[in-house]
Amino acid sequence: MKGFGTAASVAGLIAAGVLATPLAAEKITIATVNNGDMIRMQGLTDAFTAAHPDIEVEWVTLEENVLRQRVTTDIATKSGQYDVMTIGTYEVPIWGKQGWLLSLNDLPDSYDAGDILPAIRGGLTVDGEMYAAPFYGESSMVMYRKDLMEKAGLTMPEAPTWDFIKEAAAAMTDKDGEVYGICLRGKAGWGENMAFLSAMANSYGARWFDENWNPQFDGEAWKAALTDYLDLMNNYGPPGASSNGFNENLALFQTGKCGMWIDATVAASFVTNPTDSQVADQVGFALAPDKGLGKRGNWLWAWALGVPAGTDSPEAAKAFVEWATSKEYLELVAEKEGWANVPPGTRTSLYENEEYQKVPFAKMTLDSINSADPNNPTVDPVPYVGVQFVAIPEFQGIGTAVGQQFSAALAGNVSAEQALNNAQQLAKREMTKAGYIK
Known part of the structure; x- marks a missing residue:
């Protein structure tokens, strides 16, 4: 729904007589990889749409090599097929420099971008602008x-x-x-x-x-x-x-x-x-x-969510990115699936969480991420x-x-x-x- 941010604002406009009937939900299309954490995210989408009833989510789930081909073609040709793209540490700096992605520096303070692990955030940032938000980070x-x-x-x-x-x-x-x-x-x-x-x-x-x-x-x-x-x-x-x-x-x-x-x-x-x-x-x-x-x-890698510059729904797309990569999303997964199944490798606060520290692979994951150096990768x-x-x-x-x-x-x-x-x-x-x- 272009131009209106929340269900409450729509209701107010209807009550005031500005709108005669509710408008159809604004649809965003998300391209993602068929990895387990992304499949889990799709299963939890109802939590997003419950909080954003004015946004409808459509998923396109692809095998890794196919995903890379499709999103690269889409963004290079500016065809606007996707509103949110699952992309990685390789694409983000290149596409950010070319102006193909929207900056995410305008996410609200409550998102706490400073909590993102420095090694992961650095790979998604160009000249101080974060062009994608990490869904999970890995070594x-x-x-x-x-x-x-x-x-x-x-x-x-x-x-x-x-x-x-x-x-x-x-x-x-x-x-x-x-x-x-x-x-x-x-x-x-x-x-x-x-x-x-x-x-x-x-x-x-x-x-x-x-x-x-x-x-x-x-x-x-x-x-x-x-x-x-x-x-x-x-x-x-x-x-x-x-x-x-x-x-x-x-x-x-x-x-x-x-x-x-x-x-x-x-x-x-x-x-x-x-x-x-x-x-x-x-x-x-x-x-x-x-x-x-x-x-x-x-x-060192992060699967991240980016918003292509050609989207017709930038605010709705950013709202989804904010939700899917937030501290609250990690807590939602922990509540539904247990702490061991929370998307790893993105936030400092996760590794400071006493419950997550009990997960047997938590420390090894963090040590592996921190030991990889993309600026000095070779002997x-x-x-x-x-x-x-x-x-x-x-x-x-x-x-x-x-x-x-x-x-x-x-x-x-x-x-x-x-x-x-x-x-x-x-x-x-x-x-x-x-x-x-x-």
């Missing part, structure tokens, strides 16, 4: 089966090395029993397999580009990282892993098929929820592995910002193309050497075309 960590680790005669360190992960994966694998020592992302995409592989490669001393923007896939560090990844997955991973992304590996872990899973910290609530997970009482957590070079293989200096991505517009295309090469290597269609060579050539071609290198 990555090791989730593992304590019972299988004990059976293997091993103890997971709080800060494991990649060598220990390989040893444990071998010891926990029982292919006859359909238990695989490790599950990792293999599905191609800059935010799918390349999120994991970029973070892993950082810990091996690899970089996407050197300080002069030259691609680095022809170096020894990338060769070592990709070779170890393929060895882990080919020897101790599940079949068909080149098709597995976050959701597929989550299902495998929940059904007892994985000894270890290195992925987003946000998964912790789903693997420890006895309603969904068959191994809920046997899950332990550790920091992402390292190679002894001073960097761990963990990323050697780089000209870019971003841990598991490179914050330049061209990365979306380059990252997905490289991801396709590495997924093909996992599927056995090309060798590791050929995949790296192809990655080097395509990255060099695109960076030359874009003017980064001559």
